[in-house]
Amino acid sequence: MAHSKDYKDSQLYRIRHSTSHVMAEAVVEKFPAAKVAIGPAIDDGFYYDFDLPRALTPEDLVEIEARMHQLIKSKEAFKYEEISAADAKKLFKDQPYKLELIEGLEQGGVDEDGNPSEEKAPISIYKSGGFTDLCRGPHVKNTSEINPQAVKLLNIAGAYWRGDEKRPMLQRIYGTAWETKEQLDEYLWKLEEAKRRDHRKIGKELDLFSTNEEVGSGLVLWHPNGAMIRHQIERYWDDQHMANGYDFVYTPHIGKASLWETSGHLGFYAENMYAPISIEEQDYYLKPMNCPFHLHIYKSSLRSYRDLPLRFAEKGTVYRYERSGVMHGLMRVRGFTQDDAHHFCREDQMPDEIDFVLDFSMKMLKAFGFKEINAYLSTKPEKSVGDPAMWKAAEHALEDTLKRMGVPYEVDAGGGAFYGPKIDLKVNDALGREWQLSTIQFDFNEPERFNLTYIGEDGQEHRPYMVHRALLGSMERFFGVLIEHYAGAFPAWLAPKQAIVIPIADRHNDYAYQVAKQLKENGLRVSVNASSDRMNAKIRNAQNEKVPYMLVIGDREMEAAQVALRRRNGESLPAMSVADFLVLAKKEIEEKI
């Protein structure tokens, strides 16, 4: 992840980078045979990669951390020195990874982390205590600037040397460092909170979804509660699309090999596709994307410039091969449903079309409670297909729209796909974490490959612009993000169970069922807890289920034909009539709060 310049210049960055050196010192002290790789500061801390004679254990981490505290307290100075490549090679003669880095520095074009760098930097080393590292810095002057109370080692992980799976697997130790203990505690609290909100944990607790060993890894089973939430999401999605000029389409899950040859997927996407299914000596492939089908719908009749723009939308389920180690709950799966759409338009319509799709995306995301949305604009890479003039026009349209709408954005120059520029939208969740959801991508490849045309005003054939977009991304990932954002306490419009009626004693059951019936007739998702539990237990269960509205019914309510509302947040309202509760609930559901 790219760090801002501010961060790289900050004291915090120096503290973290220096702490990683202290950690390396402690590790090398413990394992004199250790080969050290690289150890940079990262977003919330630092890491260092080592090649060690044995696998590290959590106990090693405790020991290393304790030694680090001692080293920090011994007030080691960080001493900077520039040396020649020859001296550096001599100094690091037993450190193959460092030697490789020195080679790179000598040739220029890479920095000491092995990343591309424009200037040819001098070779420099930092000495601190008994540890000398090839390093550009910057560092703190002395470990006295590091607060040992604000340093913590977090976990051990495997990592390839230079991220290349063909190179040796190293052991990486992640740690974090802050200026004060309070900051560390806050960070650790955030990690704990992230664990509490983990969609896999909440998914089990609220019975939302599961995966199953026999079904297969990365294949999601949506349980009734999760499916109800998805259904509500989709209902809203359908309504919005219908009201905004989209046409719904449905397409099959497999298509013939020739389709994927035409689209180019067998050329550039084959490693993500499943092996073909052979039917009557024809190969069929499970679809990894919906676009080729939508393109054929476009092509199914002659299109006039008057027909455009066309917007084909489909919640299309796709299957992509993911390597076995990368699956993660709902966030990374092998089968998922994209909320997909393809826009086809004329060049003169393109700016408006982009305006529309960005505005529409933002409105959708905001409806789901995401207030902060950041955009990332990716432009033409070196290798690309399509007319450079079309690229320029598309990039301008994207950027102009972002500016006009005042959406904060970053430009990733050359970061686009080979077939077109794109805007990705990322939201910040309740914990401030960023998630990519929407993607809006031009495609100059497939319209060519499928020879899409429309008849223009001039009677000639023209190539339409095509935009591929997914707003929520995939239903699976979006649901995962939503679970973590709300920590399972879904707003009433999404909650699988919106209200629960809690009779205090058996004699209130009949009235409770009457109330529930009335609510159901008004469209609420409601149930009655008529078990022999005490009221306290019923409330506790409803709280744990995160039901937004609890309607307690006892003698008083029954007599007055009322309900006593307790909200999920613990707030108790004075008893009200069922009609009044309906007004209140319907308003909140309508407003999606």
Place this chain on the structure above:
RNA sequence: GCCCACAUAGCUCAGUCGGUAGAGCGCGUUCUUGGUAAGAACGAGGUCAUGGGUUCGAAUCCCAUUGUGGGCUCCA
């Protein structure tokens, strides 16, 4: 796919030195009818992920497979 770790009741977990299993929650039955986060008793529930090996004997040791977790790489 790779490195490391893990897999015991529906869930969360305990199980010592290798001697064929336990708790809490949940579930069922009964009693209890209680006013805003757990009333009580009793009961049912496990081929210890799967397959193989070592051993007189395996939840426990070894190997493989599947799945899960933390990462790397990749990504909606």
